[in-house]
Amino acid sequence: MKTIVKLFACACAFALALVLAGCSSSGSASSSAASASASASAASASASAESASAAAASTLEDGTYEAVFSTDSSMFHVNEADEGKGVLTVENGKMTIHVRLASKKIVNVYAGLAKDAETDAANVIQPTTDTVTYSDGDTKEVYGFDIPVPALDEEFDVAILGEKGTWYDHKVSVSNPVAIEKSE
Numbered sequence: 001m002k003t004i005v006k007l008f009a010c011a012c013a014f015a016l017a018l019v020l021a022g023c024s025s026s027g028s029a030s031s032s033a034a035s036a037s038a039s040a041s042a043a044s045a046s047a048s049a050e051s052a053s054a055a056a057a058s059t060l061e062d063g064t065y066e067a068v069f070s071t072d073s074s075m076f077h078v079n080e081a082d083e084g085k086g087v088l089t090v091e092n093g094k095m096t097i098h099v100r101l102a103s104k105k106i107v108n109v110y111a112g113l114a115k116d117a118e119t120d121a122a123n124v125i126q127p128t129t130d131t132v133t134y135s136d137g138d139t140k141e142v143y144g145f146d147i148p149v150p151a152l153d154e155e156f157d158v159a160i161l162g163e164k165g166t167w168y169d170h171k172v173s174v175s176n177p178v179a180i181e182k183s184e
Helices: 002-024 028-058
Strands: 063-071 085-091 094-100 106-110 128-133 139-149 156-162 167-179
Touching: 063 094, 085 167, 094 128, 106 139
Parallel strands: none
Antiparallel strands: 063 085, 063 167, 085 094, 094 139, 106 156, 128 139, 156 167
């Protein structure tokens, strides 16, 4: 991630130098050309940064990471004790994130669309019962789920089944993995 930031900063500095060089020269044609060149350089740097980010996401080493789990719903989200994060496990190039929810009201999860969950019972994700500890010391049992992650930093479909028996579609994403240090 630091490499991407440095790359983007260098590209911005280069673009600024081009713009400033264009401002000091006479004639608006060269100024416009410098601005166009700066815009093209900035766009190229942005595309390079996105490409580098995608490449980094696909090359995570096997291991355990803390990662941000974002959803499009205020009802389906990570427990507040986990501050929006779950535990991402990478094994043989496949990623799964374990997220602990706010309660036991979401009883199943499906990696895909609700319409498919209804006919693909074999791939419905069953909950684990997890205990969370809040900052004030209180504890609570909640459901957790191990959700397959097809790619980092990209939205994907997840359907949830509530206590009332209805499947709902949601968009989620996983980002910012940070390796969890192994204790010896």
